[in-house]
Structures are given as structure tokens and as C-alpha cells.
Amino acid sequence: MSRSLVLLLLLGISFHIQAQQKFTISGTITSKGKGETIIGASIIAGQFGTNSNEYGFYSLTLPEGKYKVIFSAVGLQSQEKEITLTRDQKLNIALDDEVKDLEDVVVTATSRGRSLTNAQMGVERLSTKEIKNIPVLFGERDILKTVQLLPGIKSAGDGNSGFFVRGGAADQNLILLDEAPVYNASHLLGFFSTFNSDAIKDMTVYKGAMPAQYGGRLSSVLDIKMNDGNNQDYNVSGGLGLISAKLNVEGPLQKDKSSFLLTGRRTYADMFLKLSSDSNINNNKLFFYDFNAKLNYQLGEKDKIYLSGYFGKDVLGVGETFGLDWGNTTATLRWNHIYNNKLFSNTSVIYSNYNYNINIRSGANKFDIFSQIRDWNLKHEFQWFAGNKNNVRIGLNTIFHNILPGRVTADANSGINSSSLQKRYSWENALYITDTWKMTPKLNVTYGLRMSAFSILGKGDFYNIDADGKVTDTLSYGRGEFVKTYYNPEPRVAFSYILNPRTSVKASYVRNTQSLHLISNSTSSNPTDKWIASTNIIKPEISDQVSVGYYQDLIKGQLELTVEAYYKDMKNQIDYRDGADVFSNSDAIESQLLFGKGRAYGLEWLLKKTSGKFTGWLSYTLSKTEKNIPGINNNEWYNARQDRTHDVAIVGSYQLNKKWVLSATWVYYTGDAVTFPAGKYRINDQTIFYYTERNGYRMPDYHRLDIGATWTLKAKKNRLSELSFSLFNAYGRENAYTINFRDNENDPTKTEAVQYALFKFIPSISYNFKF
Template sequence: MLFTAPAYAQTFNVSGYIKDASESGPLVGATVAVHEQNSGTITDAEGFYTLSLPPGKHTLEASYLGYQNTSRTITITNTDKKVNLILDAATNELTEVQVEAFSARQKLNDTRMGVEFLASRDAKLLPALMGEVDLMKVLQLKPGVQSGTEGSSGLFVRGGSADQNLVLLDNALLYNPSHLLGFFSTFNSDAVKSVELYKGGFPAEFGGRLSSVVDVRLQEGNYDEVKVSGGLGLISSRLTVEGPVAKDKASFIFSGRRTYLDVFTRMINKMEADNADFNPIPDYYFYDLNGKLTYKINKRDELSVSSYYGHDSFGFNDEDFRFGFDWGNRIANISWQHKFNSHFYMRTSANTTSYQYNISNKIDSYSLGLSSSIRDVGFKTDFDLLLSKEHSLKFGAMATRHAFSVGRVTYDSDDDTQDYGGGSNYKATEFGTYISDDYQVNALLSFNYGMRFSGFNSSGKTYLALEPRASAKYSLNENLSVKASYASMMQYLHLVSNSGASMPTDIWFPSTKGTKPQRSQQTSAGVNYIFGHGKYLFSNELYYKWMHRQIDFKDGANLFINDNLENEFLFGKGESYGNEIYLEKLKGRTTGWIGYTLSWAYRQFEGINGGRRFPTSFDRRHDLSIVLLHKLNKRLHLTAAFVYGTGNAYSLPVARFAFQDIEGDAATIVPIYADRNSFRLASYHRLDLGAVLKLKPKHGESDLTFSVYNVYNRRNPYFVYFEQVRNSDRDETLGFRAKQVSLFPVVPSVTYNFKF
């Protein structure tokens, strides 16, 4: 609850769902308030709310971004009451455009800290790379969240690495949330209802990662009529079909997306096949499929089945050399929700998820293959119990069975075939249970505190841990609140990589006797302030996070063909700290926000950098985002996004020495490196512009979305390498020249979106 009602001798529970009138789906994070009682709450992930009110006549008012407010007057006598509320889309939709669905008042009074809520429908307003809306990239525009490199959809949250984010899709774990080698996320904006990001003050129900939780919820299908929506873009198209299976009882939604870059590259390769100087273009495409069925069994029970399948394929093929690389995620989830009564309900789900990649190449008569995978079967149950108007309990349990196949290599030639096992196959069990209490002391002070007990068993070794969580909010006045939080997190699965980025060739590895689980502790404190008659929201958060048993590789480690990969690990510690400042304009024809982060992120290992701490590759001193959205008229909306960031830290050789054997062969040149990550790439900055033009079709809705990525053609660095400067006459090396590689120049795009 956001506010606490005055004390009464007796109160009763008012509960129900807030739903979209046109789509019949639940609205997550909608506000339900009773202003005369100074009482209110927000809906949960299922669109469900509960209020405690005294007997008498009360007016419920429900509101949600992009919808018309609705109110209902009810009379409470001597029993609990169920009230469902339906919201219609606003006829002047986008009059007040903002990407964050939580209202300023909700942010001010919510006990939780470091939470960002994103609704899919609002993310589609922002400029997009190649016209492909990416929810993860919108999150990167928030303070405390950084991208790894140009085009990357990976998240680096408050000094954590990309693998330290818990990414959930309808409660099922997603291991690699990216397409196109990290340039796009796996989330189809048409299939996603909402994304909630926790940067700190983690609720006790989440565990298994150190730095953040990304909770993604899929759309429910329409219960009243069949609807079709989609979009046609320059590099990809998407299509969504939804409708009732049984009116007001059961619904379905299916959504698919595919790129077609491979169609054009194959045509070019075919046309240039006879050109001896032509180098074939690699073949690449990705596609993903989402589906969800929802069945309302009765007033108390609801059953849903959801699934996801994503696949990426990259290949190169000519007469002498063939290379293939494919990877993907698969998820299936079944969920049952049961209401015991108006103040006690349960959500139980079972799921299976898998991630794998395969690499194959062939040179003449020799071929080499590499693969790795992880497969899970999981179970989770959560209970919500409203004890009183002061106490709201959450408790539950989870268990997951993991199966790992670590870096298997196959070698094949015309006269020989061998299979090398890089490491071993592992099986592991992860489990946890939790309890938390949302305690409203009075109208000014509230707490959320809880405990998570987690465990992990693999290879005969069992780890157990307690993970306390706590946060508090105090309202200094109706427009100003201060907050503080503490969270302890454990991570039992490790993405072993010396790149620091969540690329598909990295290997997931379990905690074993020789590889202990990682742990983080984070404290944060902040202030939230509403001013300008509710037009502006200002927040400032300070955080400090320390991490234990961080993993990296020894220099020269053998990553793939290795029967004992643990021998290549190094274990160390890390710390990160910073200040996140956020200013958002919430009302008017022009809205948007400014986010700024000042931060530091370090790691320290005995066997690296002489034992001295060093900045991580994603350490970024300054990170600035400016987002503007302007409603020019009812049909045309303009958007702009500017980002600036300190260049990523990286290592370069500071000198080289050459040695030559006694026979006088060509000299071998060996680079000499200074401290790790002691250099910085050039600063990163970019301006994107966009426009959404609403069309007037005879049936349904449609629009044209225009985007220009990197308007002033800034050649931002992707990486730096050295090329030799040679004297061709004497066949000798004169020196080395640093060269920068950039990915994207200015990229215009247009997408046609439709719905009928």
C-alpha cells in the first residue's frame, strides 16, 4: 500500500482487478485510491489490488498512464467486498507522454528503492536502432544502468557485470536476453506487457543474482474479439494475433518476429558469385516466437501457459571455408493462480528453460565443432496474505534442477573423428524460501523487511546462505520522502568469460567444491521530491556495493578443451559506488527526463595486475541521458534522446620488444602491458531523433514511426587495435599504429505499425 488509512475499530477488505477495456488484460502498476481516507495502493503483476477500509460510503478512483480515470462509489457494511474496475484508453492519448508507468506519487510513497517500471506501449515512442524497438535499450536510458558497448543490449547495473542480472520472462529464467550478438534484446515489444527493473532494495522473493532483477511479463490475449497487430521495418517484421478461445473465459496471444538481412545478403552473394575480387557477405538472421493461453477456471482460479522460442544463426560459406554459429533460448511455463479469499491468494508455476550455442567450421577436409548448454526444470510458489491494514505478508519457495554441458569440442577429418570434452557435464539443484512483511507504521513511516534462505548442491557439495533484505520510507511532507535500503544477494551460477560481456560463447558454470558462490551486499539511500504542482519529480540515490568471490580467468587460460576448467579460475573481490540523479517532467505537451550517474566500479584479484585493484571494463565515471517527448498535435509526436558516457576502460600495450633466434629468422615482437584497464576509449555520445505519425485507416489503427539513429554521425569507438607499419622494400616492421573500429554511422529507418 502507498498510504495508510486512519485507525478504525474495524475495517474490511476491498479487492479486485484493474483491466484494460479494449484488451481485457490486467493493468500492472495502476493506482487505486480513496482520497477521503488518505488510502491507496497499486496493482500487482496480475493487476490485482487490495485495500482495507472502514464501514461506510467510499469512492474508489483508478488511474493509469494513457487511460481515462474511472471512479466507483461503494458502500461497505459488515463484509469484505470485491470490485473490478475497467479503464478505457484516453481519447487524448499521449497528452502527457512518459515512458515510466509509475506515477510520481507512487514513486514518492513506495517503500522500494531503485525500481524502474516500463510499459511496452510507451517504449514504442522512443527512437530505435534500425526501427527495432528494444525495451532493454530504454532501460539503459535510466540512471545506474549502462550499456556495454555500441549497440549492445546488455545491462551493467551499478557496477555489476552482464551475467549478474536476473532476467525473468513470466517467472522463467532467461540466460541470454539478446539477439544479433548483443545488439538487440530477445523481447518482442508486441508480446511484452511490462518490464520491471530492480537496481537495489531487492524484494526477498528474488534471488540467484547479484546486481539487478529484470522482471518481464507477457501480454494476455483479448477476451472479447480477435485482433491482429504488427509492423513492417527495414530489417525485421513482426505479427501478433490475439483473441478469445471462449468469450470472457479464455484467451490466446501468439507473436512472432523475424529479420530478413539474410535474404539481401544471399541475393548479393549470388549476383557477385562470378566476381573473383568479391568477398562473400556473412549470412545472419534471428527470429523469436511468443505464445500465451489464459483460462479463467472460475472466480477463484486462473490457469495460464506461456512459451518463448528464440533462435540466432550466423554463417559464412565459400569453397575453402565454412563457418556456422547458432544459439537460442527456449522457455515453457505453466502458472496457476488461486484466491483463497479477498486477502489471501497464491501463484504457483512450473517451467523449463534451456540455452545453448553451437559453433562449427570447416577448412578444406578438416572441421571443428564447439557447443555448450544449460537446461533447467523449475518450480515456484508465492503467497500473498493481507494480515491487517498495517501488515501485508509475502512468502514462498522455489527449486530448480540445472543440467550443464560445458564446452564440448568435436574434431573431424577425412580419416579421423574425435570428441573432446571441455570440462564435464554437471547437474545441480538450487533452492530457496523467503518471507517478507510490508509494514505501514503510520501515514508517514513504512518498512519492507524480509529474509531469504537459499541453497545450492552440486558435485556432492552443498552451500547454504541467509540473505536479509530491508528498506524504509519516511514522508517529510506530502511532496518529499526519504528512503534507505539494504540487500544481501547470492549467485550460484557463473558466466565464465574473460571478456566481461554476455556473449553467446561464454560458458555457464555451477558452484562446486572448488568454485564458491558469489555474494554481494548493497546499501542505498535517497530522496524523492515532487514540485511544480505535480509537474516534476526529482530523485537522488546514493549506493555502495561490495562483492565477494568474483571470478576471472588466469592469463593464458584454456577455456574450451579443458577437462578441469576450475583450475583456470581466479577469485577476487569487487566494489562499486555512485550517485544517481533523476529529474522528470510529467505533465504538459513536452515531457521527458534527465538522468545522470557518477560512479566507480573496481575488481581486485591476487593473480591479476600485481594484486592491485583495477577498474572494470564497464567502469564509467559519467553517464548522462536526456529524453524529450513532444506532442505536436493529435497525430504527430516527436521524440529525441541524447546520451553521453565516459569511454570504457581497456588495456593496451605500452611498449614492445623484439627477439630473434640465432639462425637470423624474422624477429618475434612481444607486447608489454601496463596495469589492466589503464586506458580509456574516447567518450561516447549520440543523438537520436524520432517521430510517430498516426494514420487514419478505414479499420483499426496504424502509424508510421521514423527514427534517425546517431543523427550527427558520431563514430563512437567499438574497440581499438594495432596494425603494423612495415617497410615493404626491406620486409621489416617500422612500428605500430592504433586504429579504432566503429559500428554504426547515421542510421535512418521507418516502420509501419498496424492494429485491427
């Protein structure tokens, strides 16, 4: 009897163990048409689910049994697989392109902008398909201009690619192209961005609680991934606009195993200048060009190598007397390795360079000014799919920064001495770990820690500064000596709680630090701005941000409502002394700066329609950004330059029929905070304006309507041709670009303000093709 009971007990235990046994399905999600890996594809098996990572790899652990697994991604057809899970399985999936009934056009797009279940907050995602029909300046599709139509992300103004995120300055955004930092993301003084939409596969912007693998900036991360290239067939595409042209070539080196991508773009406004008979015009230069290239090779079932690069340059010249050129160069070598069905790794070696060069040839004055920031970067990360409840990332990042703030090289007979500001060297390191944990069916948590260390290195002189900005002591260090190291723990945590299948609430906290700073006299990035690293006096900036949010799908998922509120506390903020000369020929830049604290808070709404003939979104941001820095504004709080109370964007696209798509955008925002003169006095018949409150005035409010239309001439499986029409600033609003003050010519006792507008009506037409 006892033997029978023991046997039954052992059988029961064995059965229980078997019933609880779990297995893993894993693989890579690709596009069947192009063979490119799919970022963020959804994998659902009953109540369990996951997403593919940024390299298309997924891993899902399930109890033993039978499942219907659904694989889906934006713009691709869903695919179902029925599996019987009795062992670990490798399941690579290739999704077909989405097929549409052209006789009854209905646009559908599964949103990847936000998820009800994902604990990550403040995330916005856009693909080139989503920006395709948005009317833009000069007919050039621009992913940065489209990002600025989202809540919490504010444009720096007409002619600028710079943007402000949740009260942060333009330099507080980390912009990555295939993991390489881009230090100046604008062409033609901001009219275009550096990113050619034909080379872009995916863009994600983190406005707040960015995961622990990102660091080095206070406000946001803009993570842009380039296309891998088609490993199935050869394709050529391009476009011809009013002032620019572009060409894209891609195809397989070895079908199913390797591919290449080559994309080039150039403006030709300078060619129109040469048509002029006036030598003062036809000798001028005004153009940019950029080039993207990518190679990838499948070494085997577990290894893949990517090599990508970007080179872009702007050239601006006025005859032989003045020249300005600037540009970015990036290169990324990546190795993906799959250790097993639960462990994935990525190793990257990254190079980034930004420089500008100014040439002056005026009379006896002949000299060049050169500035540069150059990085070497190594990243290594493991992604461990621990089970169906945990996804863990562990990694390290080390960057060597080499900064030359400025160097003057003068002709021997020019009367100007050649000189150079000191090169600055620094070493930035970080270790991080983050875990995405499905705690319960309704509660998801993402938590992690990033430990950063920023080391200032010699060779060079460093200074002590008194309260008046005067140098009191000079400290000299040899090559490679450690001047100072700043250590900062950066915790991150985010929660999401599902109220019902269509509603969730979220909350997050994140700390970020920033040790590189942009010195500028304007509110947006200019090519001649100076990047400087933290020193013994300039401490890393620190921000602590708390966010809460409410998310709901409306009308059977056709509408998405997102509401987020945030509060950001900032330390070690930088601003300029009254009358500062930040471009003086001095290594002691600290003498021109003051340091204090800042705060930013706001409320963001986004209502987005993702299906039907009419799609688009309405966004609204209500916000405030202030600084308190001893020595400025009588030590009281004052508006930051990027402070704007209201920011509105309305974006709409209507599929009229199978040939025509109509679109429009309307934007409105409160005028920028500026410092205007409060009075004036005269000395030796010269008018001197004096200023009191820092950023105490406002530019006029800004608003603008853009309209566009796309006419599809031919659309087959592998062939496309279309014409795009747009009208920028359709009702001709003369928005203020600058306001200058001067004495009235007839009565010098009176002062008049003169407003200058940059754009009025700008029509554009472009032709795009693919075969």
C-alpha cells in the same frame, strides 16, 4: 442501579467493538478494452490505499463506513465507486482506455517508475507506451535499449543488448520472461534484444533492494511480463521495417473467460544477400526469428491458469564453411488461486533452455561445437494481505540446473578427436518471507529474509588447485552425490519516510548471492560464452548493498526528481589469470581463474517530466567500480571492465499535433576501462606486446544523438496505422568499437593504434498497423 450501569457498560463495549470492526474489499483490476489484468493499479479509499499485484489482484481492509474508492492505472481512465462497507465485498473493476482530445493533444502519464510512499528503492518501470517514440537502431522498438537510458544502468556499447547495473557485470542481471530466466537476451550479436515489444505488457527493473522473492543474481532483476491476450475481441497488429517484420494476433477463446496471444518476428537481411551474384555472399546466412505464445483460462471465480512460451533462434553462416546458431526456449505454466479475500497464491512450473552450436566445414576439418544450460524450476508463493498495514509474501523456489559447457563432435576423417567437457549438475533452493508494513502514516518498511542453498551434484570429477593454478588432486563423485552445499542467508530491509506530501527519503540494505557465472573474454554477452556453476573451489558471489535516496514531485507533480546513492561491497569476485585460456578443452576451469573482492559506489540523478506535450527525462550517473584480487595488478585495486565515471542520457518526446510526434535521445559516457600494451619486444622478428596494469587505460569517450518522428496515418478506437522514422547517430560520431595495436609498416620500431567504429549514420523507417 448496578444493573443499569452494567447494561450501559456492555452497550458501550459493544458499540466500541462495532466501531472498530473492519471489512475487506478485494477483486481483480482489468482493462475493459482487452480484459487483461492490470499490474500495479492504484486503489485509494480516503487515507488508505494499496496496489494490484502482478496478476491484477488487490485486497484492502478498511474500518466499517462509507468510502469513495478511486481505481486508477497508467494509460487508463480512473474510476470511482462509492461503497458502504458493512461486510466483506468482492469488487472487480474494468478500467476504460484513456480518451484524448485530438484537437488539443496533451500527453499525461501517471508515473509508475517510483513512489514516494513505497519503501522499495532502485525500481524503474517502463511500459511499451513509454518506449513507443524513442528512436532506435533499425527502427525496432527495443525495451532493453530503453532500459539503458535510465540512471545506474549502463549500455555495454554499440551492437550490444548487455548492460551493467550499479557496477555489476553483464551476467549479474537476472532477466525473467514470465518468470522464466533468459540466459542470453540478444539477437544478431546484440543489435536486437530477444524481447518483441508487441508481446510485452510490463517491465520492472530492480537496481538494488530487490524483494526477497527474487534471487540468484548480484546486481539487478529485469522482470518482464507478457501480454495475456485480448479476451474481448480479436486484434491483428504488426510492423514492417528495413530489415525485420513482425505480426501479432490475439483474441478470445471464450469471451471474458479465456484468450490467446501469438506474436512472431523475423529479420530478412539474409534475403538481400541472396540478391548478390557473388556466390561468396549469396550463400551466407544472417537472420533471427522469435515466437511468443500465451494462453490463459478462467477456471472459476477463484482460479486462473496461464501457459506461456518463447522460442527464439539466431542463424549466422559463411557459405558452407562456418555456421553459428544460438537460441532460447522458455515455457511457464502458472496457476493463480484466491483462497479468500486476503490470501492469494501463485504456483509456477518453469522450463528454460539456452544453447549454441558451431559448425566448421573447412577442408578436412569438419566438426561441431555444442554448449547448453537447461533449467527446471518450481515456484510456489502465498501473498497474504494481513490488513491495511501489512502485505506478506511467503514462498519457495527450487531449480535443477543442467549445464554442458562444451562438446566437440568431429568427422572421423577430420583429424580432430571428438570430446566433451563434463556435464555439471546443481540444485538451487530458496525459502523466503517478506512483509511490506505501513508502520505509521509517514513511515513505511519492507523487510524480509531469503534463505538460499546451492548444492553441487555428481556425476563428475572435481579438483583441488594450488596457488599456481595446477591441479593437485582429483575427486570423483557418482550420479546424484552431493559434492558441496553452500548456505547463505540474504536479509533485505528498506524504509521510506514522508517529509511532506511531495517529498520523501528512503534507505535500504540488501544481500544477494550468485552461484552461476558467465565465462567470457569480452565485456558483454556473446553467444559462445560459457555458463558455469559454483564448484568446490568457485564459491557463490556475495554482495552487500546500502542505498539512500531523496524523492520529490515538482511543479504540481509535472516533474519527478529522484536522487539515489549506493555503496556495494562484493565478495568471491572472479577474474582471469594473466594469459588465461578460458576456452581451453579442460574441465578444470578453476585453473584459469582467480578470486577476490570488489566494490562499487555511485550517485544517480533522474529528472522526469510526465505530462504535457513535452515529456522525457534527464539521467546522470557518477560511479566507480573496482576489484582487488590477489595475483592481479600487484594485488592492488584496479578498475573493473564495466567501470565508467560518467553516464548521461537525455530523452525527449514532443507531441507536435495529433498526427506528429518528434523525439530525440542523446547519450554520453566515459570510455570503458581496458588493458592496452605498455610496451613491446621482438623475438625471431615477431613483435610481442607486453601488458602491465589491468584495465589501467580508457577507450575514448562515447557520445551519440538519435532523432526520430512518428507520423500517425490513421487512429481510431480499434484501428491504427503509422510510419516511424529515425536516424541513429545523427551527427556521425565514429565511436570506437575496438582499438588494435600493430607495428608501423614503414618503421617497425613505432607502434600505431588502429580504431574501428561500428556505426555512423543509420537511417530507418518502419510501418506499424493494428486492426
